[in-house]
Amino acid sequence: MRLLLHACCGPCSLEPTRLLRAAGHDLTILYANSNIAPAEEYARRLSTLQTWASDENLPVIEGPYNPxxxxxxxxxxxxxxxxxxxxxxxxxxxxxxxLEETARLAAAEGFDGIGTTLSVSPYQYTDVIREELNRAAAAAGIQAIFEDFRPFYDEATRRSRSLGMYRQNxxxxxxxxxxxAAERAERKATRAAAREAERAAHADELAAAEAERQARRAERAAYDAKQAKKRAILKALREQQTSEDH
Ligand code: SF4
Incomplete structure (x- = not known):
């Protein structure tokens, strides 16, 4: 199938293009992302995508950038x-x-269907992406090729790092x-709280072990004192016996 694949960036394109090509689709990438701000960021993601796609012999169309x-x-x-x-x-x-922009262009240019790389990210709403892809394709009279690519997110992360690709945060x-940024700060605070709870739990364990050691030491000291007292009594008795014998 001639498929117009909407792509949000280079790193998110790695695994979907590999899988869709392996499934036999003839791919063209569409970079249609008026959401990206500022414009320098939009240009940087596009350039990262174009550099990688050219090495892969994948055509890239730039859609309208209309913030x-x-x-x-x-x-x-x-x-x-x-x-x-x-x-x-x-x-x-x-x-x-x-996705509506993608579907309109696909229909105008004679593509058979559309897809998107958005569903590789675990931070997106996969169910909503699927609904919107289907909706846009149906309105344009073409097919929607949806796939949940999230199981390949870790591999996409690994590959994009090893390729030295720009990875936005x-x-x-x-x-x-x-x-x-707020979510990262929240995750950091949660990890710090978990470490503190673990440290506190460990501190309780250490305190309990120390109390047990002290109790054993006190028990031993009481036993030693009792034994010493017994020995002193026996010694006194022996000395008394000796003086009576003389
Ligand atoms: S998908 Fe949501 S978070 Fe991402 S750019 Fe669009 S509105 Fe913003």
Whole structure:
């Protein structure tokens, strides 16, 4: 099948392209990501993708970069650090914009179907990606090739590191940078709290062991004192017996 594969970045493209090619698809990549801010970040991800794809003989089309269009849909939902439902709604609007663009272009250019690399990330809403991919493809009258690529995320991470690829640490939009930083800080705090709890639990164990040692020492000292007293009494009796014999 001639497949137009929406790609969010280079690292996320590694495993989906390998698997889709192995399944026999003829791939063209579409970089359609008006969500990414700032523009320098958008350009850096695109350039990373293009450099790798050219080594792989994979054609890359750059879609429209229209941050105003993104602001008019997903951007209106806004910041959603502490509100999972709000964030889900924002990400849905963001997927919809990008996948509708992919489907429209695919239909216009005679592709048989569309796919996306978004589902390689465990930080995305896989079920929503699937729904939006199917919805966009159906509206354009083409096929949706959805696959949950999350089991290959670790391998994608390993390969992208070994290739020295640029790896961003946030999803893309202006909200996700701060949200990802807050999540990293939260994970760090959780790990620190777990280490402290472990240290405290260990301290309790050490204190209990020391108390047991002290109790054994006191028991031993009491026994020794009792034995010494017995020996002193016996000695006194023996001395008394000796003086009576004389
Ligand atoms: S977090 Fe990612 S998927 Fe969600 S709105 Fe931002 S860029 Fe889009």
């Amino acid at each position: 105003a269009a993104w602001e008019a849909c997903a951007g209106r939902v806004g910041e959603a650090a502490n509100d999972p439902e709000r964030r889900r709604a924002r990400c849905r609007a963001c997927y919809r914009l990008r 946030y999803c893309g939009c202006r909200f996700s940078d701060a949200e990802a």
